[in-house]
Amino acid sequence: MSNDDILLQVEDLTTSFRIDDQYYPANDHINLDVYENEIVAIVGESGCGKSAFGHSIMGMHSQEQTKISGKIHFKGADLLSYSNTQLNKVRGKEISMIFQDPLTALNPLMIVGKQIEEGMKYHTKLSKNKRKQKAIEILSEVKIPQPERVYSQYPHELSGGMRQRIVIAIAIACEPSLIIADEPTTALDVTIQARIIDLLKELKRRMKTSIILITHDLGVVSEMADRIAVMYTGEFVEIGETKNFLKNPLHPYSKSLLHSLPSKNNQGEKLHVIKGVVPSLNHLQRQGCRFKPRMSGTDDSIHEETPTLREVEKGHWVRCTCYKHFQIDNHNQVVEGEKDDVFQGQ
Ligand SMILES: Nc1ncnc2c1ncn2[C@@H]1O[C@H](COP(=O)(O)OP(=O)(O)OP(=O)(O)O)[C@@H](O)[C@H]1O
Numbered sequence: 001m002s003n004d005d006i007l008l009q010v011e012d013l014t015t016s017f018r019i020d021d022q023y024y025p026a027n028d029h030i031n032l033d034v035y036e037n038e039i040v041a042i043v044g045e046s047g048c049g050k051s052a053f054g055h056s057i058m059g060m061h062s063q064e065q066t067k068i069s070g071k072i073h074f075k076g077a078d079l080l081s082y083s084n085t086q087l088n089k090v091r092g093k094e095i096s097m098i099f100q101d102p103l104t105a106l107n108p109l110m111i112v113g114k115q116i117e118e119g120m121k122y123h124t125k126l127s128k129n130k131r132k133q134k135a136i137e138i139l140s141e142v143k144i145p146q147p148e149r150v151y152s153q154y155p156h157e158l159s160g161g162m163r164q165r166i167v168i169a170i171a172i173a174c175e176p177s178l179i180i181a182d183e184p185t186t187a188l189d190v191t192i193q194a195r196i197i198d199l200l201k202e203l204k205r206r207m208k209t210s211i212i213l214i215t216h217d218l219g220v221v222s223e224m225a226d227r228i229a230v231m232y233t234g235e236f237v238e239i240g241e242t243k244n245f246l247k248n249p250l251h252p253y254s255k256s257l258l259h260s261l262p263s264k265n266n267q268g269e270k271l272h273v274i275k276g277v278v279p280s281l282n283h284l285q286r287q288g289c290r291f292k293p294r295m296s297g298t299d300d301s302i303h304e305e306t307p308t309l310r311e312v313e314k315g316h317w318v319r320c321t322c323y324k325h326f327q328i329d330n331h332n333q334v335v336e337g338e339k340d341d342v343f344q345g346q
Pocket residue numbers: 017018019026044045046047048049050051052053065216279280281
């Protein structure tokens with residue numbers, strides 16, 4: 001991958017929400033490059049700031065409640081400097097979004113075919129007939145059986161899995177170069193989840209679309225994403241290629257997330273969730289190590305410093321001054337390892 005292949009470049013993005021007349025960052029000085037034709041997964045527990053990130057790229061935040069700074073370069077332009085009119089030309093065409101709940105994403109009163117055509121109506125000059133033809137083609141692309149028939153059906157006549165395929169069909173109708181999928185499979189049962197993931201993978205391969213896949217479920221992304229970016233309290237704490245990351249997770253938070261996944265090795269065992277909760281924006285301690293309150297028995301002196309995101313092997317970034325120092329115990333608690341291992345961190 002070279003710099004020429006960068007599709008989206010997020011630079012120093014801070015998105016803050018207003019709570020009681022003060023603004024608190026939900027995304028805190030974020031940097032991320034998304035390359036052409038790659039799937040980057042953003043993972044982290046509920047409340048870590050994943051959706052806030054996706055919504056910033058889509059320009060969806062309310063202006064009264066939100067302050068945004070930094071840059072979001074997309075195909076040479078900074079989306080944050082765009083007016084609403086300019087953004088409307090990009091949204092739904094160049095960048096589109098898939099949401100978690102297909103029922104709220106779809107219009108219950110409009111047949112699904114027409115919903116797929118909406119974007120084409122706005123962004124292309126296709127005739128009515130051509131739009132219909134294309135909508136039916138897209139329905140078969142997302143593997144809807146009997147696409148001509150389904151074209152004229154209403155969302156409530158379809159199953160949850162089929163509805164999510166319609167949402168995907170709407171998202172790809174104008175052949176976007178970037179899709180932001182926010183928990184696209186969370187509302188579906190496990191077998192349907194797997195099919196939707198296969199579909200997204202196939203679409204990416206065929207259409208060369210890049211996908212930012214937002215999820216709290218590392219299991220979903222492990223076989224789908226090219227890279228994984230782990231978010232905690234609005235910061236990326238680790239970014240790496242999926243294979244490397246899974247083989248050698250570095251940040252204690254990443255290790256805990258991985259450890260709380262069901263796997264062949266821990267079948268039948270009780271799964272261990274990470275101790276404590278993600279702090280709310282107005283209660284977050286922003287100095288020092290943000291994950292420290294959720295680690296057990298750790299040495300205070302190690303965590304005074306505010307860690308920065310550093311590249312510790314090629315393409316593998318971690319925000320922790322002492323990641324080598326920690327292990328995960330049998331109860332998924334982060335505990336201190338050997339003193340000799342303390343990473344001195346340059
Ligand atoms: N409009 C808002 N006003 C104030 N706070 C908000 C607003 N939207 C989100 N937040 C807060 O910002 C933080 C990040 O929220 P966000 O929805 O981005 O998390 P998430 O990682 O997508 O979680 P989930 O997995 O539950 O969707 C949370 O603390 C949330 O409560």
